[in-house]
Amino acid sequence: MKYTLRVRITLIFVVGFFLVSLLFYAFERLQNEQYTDKIRTNQLNAINWLVSLYNKASLPENWDEYFKNFDLAYVRDIELRNNLLSEAKSISSNETPLGIAEMIEYEGEPFLKLKNQGVVILLRSTQQSPKNTLLLAYALSVALIGGFCISFYGSLSPLRRLRADIKRFANGELDAMCNISVPKGEDEIEQVAYEFNKATCKIKDLLISRQLFLRTIMHELKTPIGKGRIMAEMLSETNQKERLISVFERLNMLINEFGKIEQLISKSYTLNLSDYRFSLVLEQVRDLLMLDDFSKHVFIKGEADPLLKVDFQLFSLAIKNLLDNAIKYSAEHKAILEIYDDMLCIKNPGKELEYPIEHYMQAFVRGKGQKTSGMGLGLYIIDSICAMHKYSLKYKYIDGFHCFYVIFHEHK
Known part of the structure; x- marks a missing residue:
């Protein structure tokens, strides 16, 4: 069973409180025994010395002063005397020439009872009990433990x-974090919180500058592309005109893709989910691939047309990239698309991968010796888009074919 830091600290203080209480209880018992033993020793000495004086026929003139020497005094309270005579417990009793000397106990306190014919003398100790001092020390210890406990809980607040x-920060709410003033403080946790907030603000500034830089580049690229498209429209030769227009449309589409990829990598893209048939997504993929003859490069198997809840533009980009990779890395520049109700499978013939597929799904990773250009973001982006849709991207190498599966179910 896992416990939170707060629970662990509480347990430590509870155990500490229990041990301190146990220690004070044992110490109180020991002190009480020592206190009782000392009183009984004084009582015994008072009787023995009194008997000795009696034998010498030299009884004391001032009995109060005599008993005072042994830290004893008469019990003058009538109610207490009555309780002692009726309820006190007898500890020991001795027959002396002066009468019966009996040590008694009432409510945990020792008393001395002297009885001679009809006269009863009750004596109690005048020594101060150490119990009050011990209780004060215990109260101070408990207050100290409580103070430390409150202090620790206060230290957990910045945590x-x-x-x-x-x-x-994980949700990308950098603006809200940087708008909150975090005091530096002197506590280590407060200093960590302060430095984290400071680092977050720096990261926010870096992200803003990166986004501004990329968007400025994309904006500046769109201007010459737009001008080139206008000039292409002015050409009279149909073949060259269509070819140039196709090139400029492709460039414009790539810039839009870069914009989506930038948002994906920076985790700032918000999905716009709706229900679409896969056939409609496939039409968009055809347009994005811009192949001269789509059916010549992509063979479609299966008549299923599943209904998918997806971000149309983003999911089309993922399928386009999968097909583009399959065509690009196939010796014959051909791929197979198999459509099922619960998944898609995109295949292409090729040699077995040098590393596990997880290696190629990392950002900016490409296979060694590959002549194709790119930044190595293809599979990383596809996997990210599938994860955002709660779909699974799986890979298998079967009978000389690379098989990528997009499975339409939420992760379990």
Whole structure:
């Protein structure tokens, strides 16, 4: 069973409180025994010395002063005397020439009872009990433990804020975090929270500058592409005109793709989910691939047309990239698309991969010795888009074919 830091600290303080209480209880028992033993020793000495004086016919003139020497005094309270005579417990009793000397106990306190014919003398100790001092020490110890406990809980407060900030950071809420002033403080946790907030603001500035840089480049590229498209429209030769227009449309489409990829990598893309038949997605994929003859390069198997809840543009981009990779890395520049109700399978013939597929799904990773150009983001982007849709991207190498499966179900 896992416990939170707060629960662990609480358990530590509870155990500490229990051990301190146990220690004080044992110490109180020991002190009480020592206190009782000392009183009984004084009582015994008072009787023995009194008997000795009696034998010498030299009884004391001032009995109060005599008993005071042994830290004893008469019990003058009538109610207490009555309770002692009726309820006190006898500890020991001795017959002396002066009468019966009996040590008694009432409510845990020792008393001395002297009885001679009809006269009863009750004596109690005048020594101060150490119990009050011990209780004060115990109260101070408990207060100290409680103070430390409250102090520790106070130290956890910045840690809770830090946890909330990390969660917001993971969700990309950098603006909200940087708008909150975090005090530096002197506590180590507060300093960590302060430095984390400071680092978050720097990351936010870097992201803003990167986005501004990329968007500026894309904006500046669109201007010459637009001008080139206008000039292409002015050509009289039909073949050259169509070819140039196709090139400029392809460039414009690539810039739009770069924009989506930039948002995907920066985790700032918001899905726009709706229900679409896969046949409609496939039509969009045809347009994105811009192949002269789509059916010459892509062979479609299966008559299924599943209804999918997807972001149309983004999911079309993922399928386009899968088909583009399959065509690009096939010796014959051909791929097979198999359509099922619960998944898609895109195949292409080729040599077995040098590394596990997880290696190629990392960002900016490409196979060694590949002549095709690119940044190595293809599979990373496809896997990211599938994960955003809660679909699974699986890979198998079967009978000389690379098989990529897009399975339409949520991760379990």
